[in-house]
Amino acid sequence: MRLETTTYLVDKFSAVRNQTLALIEPLEPEDFIIQASPDVSPPKWHIAHTTWFFERMILQEYDDQYTVFHPKYNYLFNSYYNSIGPYQPRHQRGVLSRPTVEEILAYRMHVDKAILSLLQQKRETPVQQKLEQLIEMGLQHEQQHQELILMDVKYNFFVNPLLPAYQNKTESERTLGVDGSPTFKRFEGGLVEIGHDGQGFAFDNENPVHKTWLNPFELASRPVTNREFLAFVEAGGYEQSEHWLSDGFHIVNQQSWKAPLYWMKNEQGEWSVFTLNGIKPLHLDEPVCHVSFYEADAYSRWCGKRLPTEAEWEYVGRQVEQRGNLMGEGSYHPRPVSSDLQEMTGMFGDVWEWTASAYAPYPGSRPLEGALGEYNAKFMCNQMVLRGGACVTPDDHIRETYRNFFPPDKRWQFSGFRLAGDL
Amino acid sequence: MRLETTTYLVDKFSAVRNQTLALIEPLEPEDFIIQASPDVSPPKWHIAHTTWFFERMILQEYDDQYTVFHPKYNYLFNSYYNSIGPYQPRHQRGVLSRPTVEEILAYRMHVDKAILSLLQQKRETPVQQKLEQLIEMGLQHEQQHQELILMDVKYNFFVNPLLPAYQNKTESERTLGVDGSPTFKRFEGGLVEIGHDGQGFAFDNENPVHKTWLNPFELASRPVTNREFLAFVEAGGYEQSEHWLSDGFHIVNQQSWKAPLYWMKNEQGEWSVFTLNGIKPLHLDEPVCHVSFYEADAYSRWCGKRLPTEAEWEYVGRQVEQRGNLMGEGSYHPRPVSSDLQEMTGMFGDVWEWTASAYAPYPGSRPLEGALGEYNAKFMCNQMVLRGGACVTPDDHIRETYRNFFPPDKRWQFSGFRLAGDL
């Protein structure tokens, strides 16, 4: 059993770490340095920080022989762990040309070698288990940063007037022709259980399993599409205060939002959209993507519906197969929704789905011990929960219990939504 | 029945409107103009806005004969109702010397007379009922502004180096000698109901009654005191990131918070506190007041507890008599807590109690129709719920279902908290 776990982890470690390298393959050295807004990080920082995570959380704790690669990296690549010490301010990650990309790749190799060597050593089972849990944690962490690399590169490239393309995977034309309204499936609700049961990996914010009461509700069988959201845009939805939360309407005006992030309208009134595959005409049957919680909420109110709570979402999500358009597809863009509208579709992959739920601790939850207790718990305020993963989420990184979270005004993540209603 | 209601309303109208005038009695004309931060409003604005509410929501809708007092007041004294039209920006309320206080008092008399006259007219029952509901709403609204006047005057006076006193009600010395920890009462929870049942007045955010599941929990029999909070301050709690939400620790540092708002430490290390009755030595047995959600949350984590959810609070609040140190006491300051710690005490009055719950719509809730739909619903984001009223809340304005709400970093409201825990 232990051997199997170790083999599994050795394989997964190599696979995940290589996947990160595959994602940065299309980048020029210059691309690694850019931080076009305080929300994003330079790709170089991501590949260094994920490496630092293994060095600091594992090698420095479990490997007596390990020599720190560089004494300043603990400052440069600590993200936000106050219990570990001070760190480069987040908004200043983009002013660091050194260490070079080459030096960071050497750092990765140094740490990879040490981790793989550590995994081969014999030690007592409890220690080994703890170690393996931490490596699993480090890999899950790295997978989150894989998604961030794609999000951040997309944003960095968008602010450049040259609008460079990250890749050029021309998608097969799958225009599946969805028109008409979505089907709403009805659910009785009642006293249900949500949350993670501790079998397999989960983040501490998914625990524990707990009861919650659901009134009868309905949930759309698919996410809202560009076609539908465009109708809101063209009906003047962004100018009509009555659909919006007060904070939302304030930011709409302050930042002159007229449409989702990455939408562009030319002088002929034609819409196109910036993607990791370059500029494309707006595909009307794709799930709308890169909307803030405020936009999702306003659209829902405009059409007399609401967003689902995360409990409603998870309750339905447990009844659905966990597959979809995830990172493995390689297009890094939502796919047009199927015309088969009878079943719940697209709950996993394509777009993260905003819920009506503020990000808060589950009843009886406990953060991890030590520095990793800062991983999730300290962000449980002023953020909203998203569910289901997106086209940039690693395939084995999503679960029905997975809780993603962003402030309600952010839109550089691959976020959309599906409608719900009371019965 | 109808007559009784009308008589009740005529009496209540006079009582509430006169109470506002009583509250501004101690103010000089100059005091009516100050807006020491964008969060507060000048007292003159409060007395004009509450009058505008009756004029615009009732007289202009129900009184054909009514002549608007001044054509610009709709712009000047609309607070945030976008559906009614543009308005003076909130942070610019303090740049208006005109209309003078005298002119605003004339405006009040003009509107009062028209409302009382309107109430005497005969009309069909459904219209009369709707009208009476609106007048009740206008009075509840005015009561909220009565509390705001006291909050805002306190803040305005505090930023003045002269530290003027609003009144000088010397309290009888009630040092009831609370030491030791609070008693925690245990509750089984289960599937419970909270929310307002529609009998009597409630705001739309309190509806409807709905089921919710509570895990077994404990709740402190009294709020956290100055003595207890001072221990946190003196143990360095404001410098230790591990107790704080990330956003909270950011603001602690950005604004150099060292203690609750209005606490002052002299060179001998003695603490005093600014109150509406002037500067007083810090009374250790009073509930701590003027803390933000972040401070309440950090203190709770520091001592291994947590804040109650609003459902837990209301579940217990329903079992407790609704009386306490409210506006009627006239001291406008929390009272020392009783030494009788076996029963739940102080749930109503003294200090608003922060809960762990983000302000969100109840399942199945519906905002009011028309402009009044903007009253509550559009603020349901980035705010936390507080419960139970404070020493500045009108006595007949509080209920076990009442949901107050503020952003988590605000502290000029009379806010404290009580501890809860899982069982």
Add this chain to the structure above:
Amino acid sequence: MRLETTTYLVDKFSAVRNQTLALIEPLEPEDFIIQASPDVSPPKWHIAHTTWFFERMILQEYDDQYTVFHPKYNYLFNSYYNSIGPYQPRHQRGVLSRPTVEEILAYRMHVDKAILSLLQQKRETPVQQKLEQLIEMGLQHEQQHQELILMDVKYNFFVNPLLPAYQNKTESERTLGVDGSPTFKRFEGGLVEIGHDGQGFAFDNENPVHKTWLNPFELASRPVTNREFLAFVEAGGYEQSEHWLSDGFHIVNQQSWKAPLYWMKNEQGEWSVFTLNGIKPLHLDEPVCHVSFYEADAYSRWCGKRLPTEAEWEYVGRQVEQRGNLMGEGSYHPRPVSSDLQEMTGMFGDVWEWTASAYAPYPGSRPLEGALGEYNAKFMCNQMVLRGGACVTPDDHIRETYRNFFPPDKRWQFSGFRLAGDL
């Protein structure tokens, strides 16, 4: 001689102090509190600060018997004298409702009485002379604040949507019908002397007399009028970067300047202007007023001219009689310019005239000793010199050597300009 001076000073002291009271006569108590931007001060602050100046600079230094009126006023009403101690931050002058206006008027009477009593005492001549110089200084200082009161009230009233009028002095219609270009008078220049010679009062920034070289130049016989400036506005001057200094064009865009401050255009395209006498149609023959240095400079470049240097201005100003539309006229608004264009007109009064000169110390100049050394010298950076006084300048407060100064983007002072050119 001494007696005469004393009598003169007693009379002037009463006259100047009373003139301040006359200026605040039209104000309501509420008007005394407003600070609509960090640049302006509440009228209450002005009447307190000018009083503090006498108390702190004279009574506390020369009157052993004098008792300070209130221990906190030194903090509240010190403007910017670091050598005297800390002070209420400038942008926070508008958050102080207390002391009330009544208390400040009592403060004035207390100090006036003490000053007049001090002036009657016998003392040695050198001390008496020093004292008299300081009182003269205090009165000149107060006259500067008289002008500021009018500037600041005008601005405070303008940001109020009610647009109240300070007074209602309807002017006799003096439409003197100036059309056509201004006459330019030619001056040979050469090695000239400017600066104050020490005879009579002058501020330290006007000393000493010093040589400077002037190339031959021309100077317009009158200031630029509204008619002329309107042509610039309507020709799109505010949108054309080529006329503007870089910093100027930046602020034009940032603050959306379209015309001088206080100009308003209605939907029919008619221009009116806000004045201390209420809103008036734009009088085309009045000197343009309330323009920044940037606007004056841009207009000059637009028509192929330039602003005069302060040396050029003073050289001509010495040849002209020092009278004009000053505070004594009581209209507090520029008058239409005369049609008699052969002589230099309007150099004194009407509008302060921007010069091309940065505010800098004269060769060999020395600031006053002690705290009063902070009066002028520390502001000699990032400001431009204006000359000649305006319709809000006390009649006996202006001289050909007088140097007023403001940052180049400010426009709430009564500022216009006249054109110059090279020969």
Add this chain to the structure above:
Amino acid sequence: MRLETTTYLVDKFSAVRNQTLALIEPLEPEDFIIQASPDVSPPKWHIAHTTWFFERMILQEYDDQYTVFHPKYNYLFNSYYNSIGPYQPRHQRGVLSRPTVEEILAYRMHVDKAILSLLQQKRETPVQQKLEQLIEMGLQHEQQHQELILMDVKYNFFVNPLLPAYQNKTESERTLGVDGSPTFKRFEGGLVEIGHDGQGFAFDNENPVHKTWLNPFELASRPVTNREFLAFVEAGGYEQSEHWLSDGFHIVNQQSWKAPLYWMKNEQGEWSVFTLNGIKPLHLDEPVCHVSFYEADAYSRWCGKRLPTEAEWEYVGRQVEQRGNLMGEGSYHPRPVSSDLQEMTGMFGDVWEWTASAYAPYPGSRPLEGALGEYNAKFMCNQMVLRGGACVTPDDHIRETYRNFFPPDKRWQFSGFRLAGDL
């Protein structure tokens, strides 16, 4: 004559363009992208912008055959020429990873080839002269950016906690042992002439020669040294408001200035300084460098002196040989001053010397025609003049009439000062 000029220009063109390439030799690709503050530009931008200058100002105007290298570069690499069209905002130069450095180097080669080819063509003499003037202008412009590259790289590296060194030219130890005060040389002044006479290249801001009057003055024979400035630091000069201009003391407090930029004090109280050659102990005999105008002015007042005007400086500078520690030395750091204090030393090279003069047009000056009129004239406000060049100024790029200028609070340029006084 024409042929000689052409040959001279072909040689100079190659020399200057190659010198830019030599300066970027030590940089990694990542270093080209950083913009650590809005004041600095990424090195990539400098090498692209100087190339764009030749393409836009010369090739697009004079070469019918020329094909623009990339249609977007006119937007990306226009610095501030509004008459040419919109441009990438200055503070956003650091968010552009593309075009890559390699692409920009290809752009340079493309433009270089076209310019050299253009220079070989025959054309009429007036056109050829105009063309040659523009190429000279482009080269002078490029030399200014060479200095900027060094200034900006120094700043970018300093904000990196790794504090990388740009190069490692260990200087020979020239500790020339200056102690004691500087000698002050006395000058009679009188009616003198300054400004450029049109012989050889000069920027339009140096014209024309014009008379000015100088009172008798004294000027220090050398710049203020680190030793002297350290005495000011250690005497508490940065905490004493009486030495400072008001705006200066404001920024000292706002930005917590304690010493010149790049000075660092370790826990033992020892001072070191960050240089383009890495961190060095503070050499007490070097001219103080990287001080703002405010610091230079405050130091001068502290020791009873003043800064020279630019006319005084130029009057003396004309009597001194134009050589010194300029870019050709290759150390890019000021040298210790000579102990020979009888003659004026260090007026050229080492550090730019702040003067007391605001940057303003000379009497009778005319900006260049067309877009190049924006080169200098539109910045003539809110800036102070510096004279004499620094250790990063190309040797053939400095003149006694050369006017450099920066806002008074900037310190990333190599700026020091020398003392002057009245006689």
